[in-house]
Amino acid sequence: MRVTAFSACVLIMSLLEQVSGHTTIVGKYGETVEVPCNKGDIKLEDIIIVKWKYTKADGTTGDLLTKSKAQNASYSQIVEYQGRINLTKNLSLQISQAKIADQKTFTCMVVAGTDIFEYPVQVTIQKAPSPPTITNQAKVLELGKLTTLAECSTKDANPVANIVWLKDNVPLVADGKVVTITPSVQTDKDTSLSTTSSKLEYAATKADMNAKFTCAVQHKSLSSDLVSAPMTFIIHYPSEKVSLQVVSAVPIKEGDNVTLKCAADGNPPPTSYNFHIKEKVTRENSDTYTLIGVTRADSGEYKCSLVDDEAKTASTRFTVMYLDITSVPKGKIAKRLSESFEATLVVNASEIAQVSWTKNNVKLDGKPKFDKLKFSDSGVYECVVSMAGLVKKASFELSVQGAPVITKLTKGRSNVGKLLSCKAEGSPKPTVQWSINGTNASESSFVDGRVTYNLTVIPTGNLTINCTVSNELGYDTKSIDISTLLEETTMDKRELPEDSKDQTQVAVGVVIGLIVAAVAIELPEDSKDQTQVAVGVVIGLIVAAVAIGLAYWIYMKRTREGTWKTGEKENGTLEESKKLEETQSQKADV
CATH class of the missing domain: 2.60.40.10 (Immunoglobulins)
Incomplete structure (x- = not known):
């Protein structure tokens, strides 16, 4: 009874120790795992016997090794641990080349004096997964159609790795309609390592054309996820809208070539289009149509449509700018002096035009218009009419004759x-x-x-x-x-000679003086005016004398100098000078 009671007591204490001292450690696959014993609670010199045992898959235990204080450790002949276990100085159990099968509870039993202690340790073996691998990647996605986008897998992991799909770094959540994710796990029979795979089915939209899809592997052994290279996809969808535009430079002028370009929003875009240019024209493998040398009659609305769906159309308009000038005189125009003349110009243009006139390349303020033509109005006249890049010119030569x-x-x-x-x-x-x-x-x-x-x-x-x-x-x-003797003044029917002008002025002065004297003599009638009369007579005589003297002086001066319109003196010969002096003396005597 005493032995039984003691054994029962030891068993209870052992169970309590297992419960209270249970430890878990993590080892790395393929490396050495060290399992500690007694956590240092018992001094090594007090330990009499140490035994390491393990829990089998069926729940029973098996011994690995035993060591007494006076003897070396003895190892059990267990195949799976043959040559892989060792006891350290501090009584820890070393397991080399750790395997997934080593995930179990190892117990260190220690006998110290009359006490028996057990220290169970739960060993977990981890293996980091391989980087993700993408397979079965789709090349093209159909719009709105649930399509297998790709499969992502990772190998040789323990515990099982988790795979997450992301679009533009945002995790995708399966909903069975737009997103379907199908995971699968396979375990290697030899290594017990797992391979995790995940298939993503996705219904794409137009917004996914440039989206980046990735898969990420998550695992306990990893500090961060393993992420695949981003994937982008071509998304095919039919055209819904059509557009038509003029790609030629504007403004469009008569004689220009005009190119129309049709486009649709489908992917891939259509390769052929219908152009409605007065009649339907189909352009195979081309999205443009060019009108050569357009005229004003080509202004209007144009359309294009899809070849396989003519109901989807687009239209655009363009206007051809034009400029005409008419009724401008041409060639050489002869007009008589003092006639009237006005240049005519009629402008026919799609917009307001600018008009400028020049005469002999000199700009005029307005168009040529004359009430009475002069000879100086003759010349080459040119008009320049411009509008929106169009320029028209016309010229004529006006000749005023007389x-x-x-x-x-x-x-x-x-x-x-x-x-x-x-x-x-x-x-x-x-x-x-x-x-x-x-x-x-x-x-x-x-x-x-x-x-x-x-x-x-x-x-x-x-x-x-x-x-x-x-x-x-x-x-x-x-x-x-x-004359060869005397220098004469300039003769001109329209001009009076300067000598004649001077003589006329002198004569007028003499006449005025005489009139003043005569009036002064006749006006007074009483004695009070006698003084005034005398003064008037004196003044009249003085004026007459001055006028006569001035006339004589001018005459002598003109006589001595040969006067030309240019004002230059002429030095005659000695014979001419003598004759001139004799003539002047005779005039003075008279």
């Missing part, structure tokens, strides 16, 4: 004789005929209907020379006198 008129005939000095200048206006350009032969004949440029003819003559006496200018419309003649 019979020639001599505007001035003058004489002057030259080194060898007298220089005659005959200025004329007329169009066509007049020719000149002198009534005397001369030298150094020349003419100026014919500009604005004006020309000047020059001739040098050597007079042999007093002469009257005629200048005659003519064209097919008429002629004009003027004459001028020249």
Whole structure:
């Protein structure tokens, strides 16, 4: 009874120790696992016997090794642990080349004095899974159709690894409609390691065209998930919308080529389209249609449609810009002097056009319009009409014609004789005929209907020379006198000689003086006005005397100097000077 009671007591204490001292450790597959004994609660020198045993699959126990204080450890002949177990100095059990089968409870039983202790340890073996592998990846997904996207698997794991599917890093949750996930686990018979697989079926939308799908492997042995490379998919879906656009540069002008481009939102897009250009035209393997050299008649609406579904259409409009100018005078236009003239211009354009006029390349403020034409109005006129990149030009030459008129005939000095200048206006350009032969004949440029003819003559006496200018419309003649003795003033029918002007002024002064004197003599009638009369007479006489003296002085000055319109003095010969002095003396005596 005493033995039985003692044994029962030891058993109870052992069970209590197992319950209270149960430990779990994790070992790595293929490496050495060390299972501790007694946690250091008992000093090694107090231990008499140590025994390691394990729990079998059927719940029974088996011995691994035993060691007494005075003897070395003795190992049991267990096949699965043959050569794989060892006892350390601190009585820990070492298991090399750990296997999944080593996942069990190992118990260290210690006898110290009269006490028996047991320390059970639960060993767990972990094996990290392999990186995920993608298989059966789809190439194309049909819109809205549940399709196997891919399969993801991981091998040689313990415990079993978990696989999660993600879209754009967001986990997918199976709903049986859009997302279906089918997991599976297989265990290797030899290693007891597991392989986990997961198949993803997915119903794609248009938004998934650029989505990135991944699978992630989760496991207790991993600090972070193992994630596969991202996958993207081509999603096929039919066209729902069609668009048509003009891809040519705008504005579109007459003569341009216009390209229409049709597009649909399907994937893949259609390769052929119908273009409705007055009639239906099918373009195989092309999405464009080009109209060559459009005109204003091509303005309007155009359509395109799908070849396999003509109900799906699109349309666009474009307008062809045009510019016409008419009624502009052309070529050479002849008009008579003093006639009226107005250039006409009619613009027909799709928009408001800008108009500018030039004469001989000089810009004008407006279009040519004249109430009375002058010779200077002749020239080349050009109008430029522009609008939206279109430019039209037109030009004409206006010729104002009229019979020639001599505007001035003058004489002057030259080194060898007298220089005659005959200025004329007329169009066509007049020719000149002198009534005397001369030298150094020349003419100026014919500009604005004006020309000047020059001739040098050597007079042999007093002469009257005629200048005659003519064209097919008429002629004009003027004459001028020249002398070898006295220098004469410029003769011009339109101008009074300056000497005549001075003499006229003097004469007028004398007449005014005499009138003042006469009035002063006649007006007073009583004695009170006698003083006024006397003063008036004196003033009148003084004015008359001054006027006579001024006239004489001017006459003498003109007589001594040969006066030309240019104001230059002429130094004559000694014989001419003497004759001039004699003439002046005779006039003074008179």
